[in-house]
Structures are given as structure tokens and as C-alpha cells.
Amino acid sequence: MSKKRTGGPELNPRQIRVLYCVSREYISSGKPVSSKQVLEHSNLKFSSATVRNDMRKLEFLGYIYQPHTSAGRVLTDKGFRFYLDSVRTITDDLQESNVAIAIRQTSIVGDVEHLLQGMTRILARAVSGFVVIEKPKFDSLLVNSVAISKITDGYLNVSIVTDLGVSLNTTVFVGTSDFDISSFQKYVNMAVVGKTIGEIRKGIKNVELRYDQWHDRRLQDIIHFLQSIFEKEDEEKYYKYGLEFIISNDHLDSSDISGLVKSVENPRNLELLLSSFGEFDDYRVFIGDEVGRDELKNFAVFASPYTRKNEKIGYVFIISPKLTYYEKINAYLSFSINRLSEVFSNR
Incomplete structure (x- = not known):
């Protein structure tokens, strides 16, 4: 495995x-690190005085700091960013790991x-960590089809099946x-089969659905019915799990x-948090203050979109303490994104 060592031009x-x-x-x-520990737990061949001087320089440049006078040094957000960049090119061989096997088995599920x-x-x-996967964007x-059945007087159950196998059910x-x-x-x-939900919503607003030669009453019933289904915002846009690990x-x-x-x-608070990271087309990591909330300054957020034939259809987020093994999260997130994109592209 190759390690890409990074650092600003101020570091030799x-x-x-x-x-x-x-x-x-x-x-x-997870504890402050002293120069003695650096030498004991590495293959560095420098003197303790040299390592101490280098650590002072690193502290001056904002990569590490001393929480109190008797302690060693800990990483700042800048230091965590250095570590992330250092291990980003490391790709662990996940092909035969238990996690990889479980992910591949899950990918076979049709639903x-x-x-x-x-x-x-x-x-x-x-x-x-705490994982959030966004459902494919509606x-x-x-x-593909719409099934309607009567529940009781005045109420209908509507089940909509889409091309990705995502079902929308509503009353x-x-x-x-x-x-x-x-x-x-x-x-x-x-009226709707063969259209995307986005096209249907637009069509409802513009009253430009197919078969507009229907009797006005029938067309009005259809329009009102579709409005009640497709103009709703899905309250649960995400699957989430893992708070117990945090x-x-x-x-x-x-x-x-x-x-x-x-x-x-x-759902509202979660949507506000995730939307604050904006739209992006590639892998991103927000560390500490970059998360943008003081109450989350000790966390890191890893995020990446998954696609269907190069069309971005959703995001995967991992929220972890910023004191974590970045290379491990990088590898598992990348593997999961590739599997999701592969599954949806083949549907």
C-alpha cells in the first residue's frame, strides 16, 4: 500500500x-502524544531533541496543540485534515472481508x-459511526405502474411502483x-406511466398531461388526485442507523x-444539517469546525453521492467522532458507493 504524505510547503x-x-x-x-511515544512507537531514527523541536514547529503551524502544560500534543482540525490527506490513497483490500461480503449479499436484494x-x-x-443514506431522489x-384500492368510504390506498423498484405508498x-x-x-x-415524478409534478402545475381530450370533470378529478400524491414531500427521505455507536x-x-x-x-433537523453541506459531485469530508456547527465540532462528516449511469440520485453520509481511523471509513464508504451505483445502474 502506498501512502501519500502531504503537508504544506512549510513542512520538510x-x-x-x-x-x-x-x-x-x-x-x-486517543491520548496526548509525547516525543518519547513518537520514538517508541515508530521507526524514526531521529534524536528526541529533534522530534521535540519538530513538534514545537508543528504546534506553531497549527497542526497540533498542547491541551495543558503537563500533557503531550493532540491533533487540531488542520492536523486531522493532514492525516486524512495522507491516507486517502490507501485502499485496503476489502474484497474478502466480512463487511464486503455482507455488502455484496445485500446488493443482491431486489427490494x-x-x-x-x-x-x-x-x-x-x-x-x-452514524450512517445516513438518502433515498433515490423522487x-x-x-x-412503472399505479395501483389504487379502496380502504373505506372516502379513502383510497395508492401504491406507485418506479423503475428502480422504489415504491411510494400513500392514502x-x-x-x-x-x-x-x-x-x-x-x-x-x-396519464403517468412512463413519466418521471419530476415531469409529473411539472405537468400538474402546467396542466399538460397526456389524454387532455378527456371530459373536463374527469380531467379535474385526475389532476386533483395526482396533486394529492405527487406534490407531497416525502417526510422520511433518509435511512439512518448507528447512534448507539456514537x-x-x-x-x-x-x-x-x-x-x-x-x-x-x-427529519426536519436532519434535513437542515445535511442540506447545509450543499450539492457536490464527489467524495467530501468535513472535519471539526468545517461541519459548521459548534455542537458538532468534535465530529467529522464523510459524504459521497451514489449514481445511476452517472446521474446523481442520492447521498451517503457517515458521521463519526473526528478522532477515528480515516482510512477505514474511506475504504468502506468507497466500497459501498461503488456497490450502490452498480446496483442502480443495472436496473
Whole structure:
């Protein structure tokens, strides 16, 4: 495995090696690192005085700091970023790992709901973090069929099946309208099958659906019916799992845990947090202050989109303490993204 050693132009090769060793030791132990520990737990052949001087330089440049006078050094956000960049090119051989096998087995599942739920749980356990997988964006889904059935007087159950296997189920109130469900289902399918949900929403607004030669009353019923289904925003856009791993982490205090729980405890708060990272087309990592919330300053957020034939259809997020094995999360996230993109591209 090759390691890409990075660091600003202010660091010489020796200081980069010292910083890498400090990073590895701190991430492994979670405790402040002294120059003595750096020499004991590495193959560096420098004197203790040289390592101490380099650590002072690294502290001056903002990569590490001393939490109190009697302690060693710990990483700053800049130091964590250095470590992430150092290990980003490391790709562990995951092909035969238990996690990789579980992910591949989950990928075979035909039902998208079970696929994404399973992937969320496997990934959370593998990285000991909180994982969020966004459902495929509704507007990009192509409608294959619509099934309508009566629940009770005035209420219909509607099940919409899309090309990716994602099903949308909802209950619609139609009041005292008296019409033949079989015939109505036929007309609804004629109107929407073969269109994306985004096109249907746009069509509803512009009243430009197919078969617009229908009687005005029939067209009005269809439009109102479709509005009640497709103009709803899905309240549960994400699958999420893994808070128990955060709660049991020894390197977080109660305020850290409380801050995360408040940020993800309900769909609205979770949406506000994840949308704050904006749109992006490739792998991103936000460390500490980069997360943008003081209550999450001790966390890192790893994120990447998954695609269908190069079309971005959703995101995977991993929220972890920033004191973590970045190379491990990099590898598992990359593997999961590749499997999801492969599955959806082949549907």
C-alpha cells in the first residue's frame, strides 16, 4: 500500500514523518502524544531533541496543540485534515472481508427499501459511526405502474411502483366522490406511466398531461388526485442507523452526544444539517469546525453521492467522532458507493 504524505510547503520531509507518526499514535490511543511515544512507537531514527523541536514547529503551524502544560500534543482540525490527506490513497483490500461480503449479499436484494436499510446498518457497524443514506431522489424516478384500492368510504390506498423498484405508498382522501376505481386507475396509469415524478409534478402545475381530450370533470378529478400524491414531500427521505455507536464512544462527552442527537433526532433537523453541506459531485469530508456547527465540532462528516449511469440520485453520509481511523471509513464508504451505483445502474 502506498501512502501519500502531504503537508504544506512549510513542512520538510522529516517534519511530515513526525506529524504522521503523531497522528497515528493519537488516533490509536486517543491520548496526548509525547516525543518519547513518537520514538517508541515508530521507526524514526531521529534524536528526541529533534522530534521535540519538530513538534514545537508543528504546534506553531497549527497542526497540533498542547491541551495543558503537563500533557503531550493532540491533533487540531488542520492536523486531522493532514492525516486524512495522507491516507486517502490507501485502499485496503476489502474484497474478502466480512463487511464486503455482507455488502455484496445485500446488493443482491431486489427490494430497494431492504437494500438501503441493510446497507445503512452494515456500514454503521463497520465504521462504528452514524450512517445516513438518502433515498433515490423522487423527481428522477420513472413511474412503472399505479395501483389504487379502496380502504373505506372516502379513502383510497395508492401504491406507485418506479423503475428502480422504489415504491411510494400513500392514502388519499377523495370525499364522497362516486366513481369506478378500476376505470379511474386505468386513466391515472395512462396519464403517468412512463413519466418521471419530476415531469409529473411539472405537468400538474402546467396542466399538460397526456389524454387532455378527456371530459373536463374527469380531467379535474385526475389532476386533483395526482396533486394529492405527487406534490407531497416525502417526510422520511433518509435511512439512518448507528447512534448507539456514537453514544458508547469513549472520546465524546455528553455535550457532544447531545449536540448530535438534537441535530438528527427528527427529519426536519436532519434535513437542515445535511442540506447545509450543499450539492457536490464527489467524495467530501468535513472535519471539526468545517461541519459548521459548534455542537458538532468534535465530529467529522464523510459524504459521497451514489449514481445511476452517472446521474446523481442520492447521498451517503457517515458521521463519526473526528478522532477515528480515516482510512477505514474511506475504504468502506468507497466500497459501498461503488456497490450502490452498480446496483442502480443495472436496473
